[in-house]
Amino acid sequence: MASPRDDDNLGGLLDDLVAASKIPAKRRQTAVKHTVEKTIPVLYDRGALPGELARLVDLLTLRNHLDQASLASLVRNLYPVRKVDDEAILRIIGALGHGQLKPSLPLQGLLLRWLVMVYHLLENTAILSKTYGVLFNLLDTAAIRPQLCHLLALITRRRHVRPFRIQAILGLSRQTGSDPALIGLLRVFKNYYPEIIVGEATRGRAAAFKHPDLQWRERLDEIRQQHVERRDDGGARNGFAVNHALARQMKGAKISLIPAAHTQHAQEDSITLEEVDNPDFFVENLEKLELPTQLVAILADPLLQKLLLLRPDAQGYSRISNWLTACLGDVANGDADPSFLLDLVDVIHDYAVSTKTLPPLLMTFFRDFLETWNGRDKRETVLDALTFAPLMDFEEFHQQLLQPLEQALLDNTATSQLALLNFYTLLLRRWVVSMEAAGDLDSLPADSIPNLVNNVNKLALTLTQTSPSSLTHLAILDFYESCATIFSKPPILQRIEITIPPALVVYTMHFGTSLVVLSRLCGILASYKRAWEAVMAPPAARPLTRYEREQINTFNGFLMDLCNCLWRGHAFSTTEPNAQGCRVPPTLVPALDEYLRGVDSELALASAFGLSHSPVLCLQAIAYVRELEDAEIGGLRVRHAGPVTQSSLTQLANRGGLQISWQEYRAGVLKYLESKGFNGVPELMYNTMKNLMKGR
Structure with a gap:
């Protein structure tokens, strides 16, 4: 079992101890004392997990060649971080008494003392009752009698x-x-x-049977608390017990943010939330459970969250809302430090992550909070919490939340714009998840999704100008990739409009400097094309909205222009149907062509962005040719100098070089790109060019 920290290596230390225990001291190559000295601090620092505890109990209960001082040190530092199972208890009970294979009597006394100290951690206390006769019959052994009497006093019943x-x-x-x-x-x-x-x-005079070592108990509690906190930080808390650790976690804070769930003035026949420790008890008493005095503890207590989810209480939610409003008022009036709200946002964020929702009362809190927020403090926490906002009417959502968020966050820097874009991307993904989980899609405001996309289109246009980098382009593509995912789901596609990216964004990325950007862009456009086909193809065809009819010609222009650049050698052409010449002014094209021929007389503007000459594709294209040339068994008289053209391939074959046709070369480059993980360009070509569709 792995240790919680990489530097513990308790498993390796136990391996060394077990190996040393089988060899007499005089025959050992190294002294076992050093291994014990390394093991003790680890046990004291973070305790033993169940698997490690089982190995240590085996080591302590079986007669071996370790010295008694080492074994005693191990017992004194045997801190279990979880419940002690029955097997460990039975092994210790079985090791008690006289016999050559039994541990020494002083060590047996220490083991009994350890059972007394961990009695509250036994997974099944009934196991000791079943061994009562065995323990009682050992009372005539004077060396272990005090510890036996203490243990028997704990487990004795009528x-x-x-x-x-x-x-x-x-x-x-x-x-x-x-x-x-x-x-x-x-x-x-x-x-x-x-x-x-x-x-x-x-x-x-009689024994008082006090705890044998209070300092040991304090250290055990600290270790177990640290283990719980590490487990809570890395995963889910126990959802069927009150979060008692909350108050301890906030002990050092100047202000106790969220009170722990505590029920005051409980009656004798009351069933309080603090009594719940397992799912069965919770379910059996769901209707009888009393609400705690401070309901705002719901923000940090998973059990109270479940209770109000299964048994909603309008008055309870009103109390929580009033508490949050009072907090905002205290900060506004100067009665509380503004940092209090930021700490409160941390708690609300944890609540949203735990429940995967942001109820209306917290939406109201954020609306007021954003009016005072500077847009910088705990930005990631605020934005991540807001991504759990429910799918709702977009106009209302924009007015209540998005507009104040943008006003607080945006400060005319690309960093703030990128943070907002990432927020929208995650929000869209969570909205789609909620739509997929919904039983009745017609009851949801599906129009909010195309409205959100149109809102982000403006932000994407701004980013392509304020931060024209590959990282920015990839962040923009993350959003449109999420859009393409939506349009690939037929039930959702039947209820929302297809909303395409702005033309300037598409063409700017196409003429960028990153092959990853170009590949992802082409893959997204191919997904969009399949979505258009699914909407218009029977039997699932639905009437296109007016907005979609306006967009479809623009989208077809994207496809034609990219195919003209990448495949057909007609870059910036406007003669074909739907071609838009990549939105480059027609009067500028001759000037660009003249400039390019002045640089390279054999290179025309129309083919400058094809597979062979494109700045982002040329390396992959010539690498494919080199791979073919290296694979030739008989050897070649000449190699292609690159870049490859239709005429250069003919000349190369005549001079004893690689024999491959122009069509085979281009199809091979597409397959080569696929093999390297750049699937976007091949996917778009296979979905757009008719001759490739048939060949595929």
């Missing part, structure tokens, strides 16, 4: 008190001169049968 046991204790007490431990156990027996055990028998 059914264990029998006349023969009373006689046995009385007899031992007389033989030992009124042993305090025995008298203490006898007094426990007397609590059940005072009429049988007379006062004379229990007179004298």
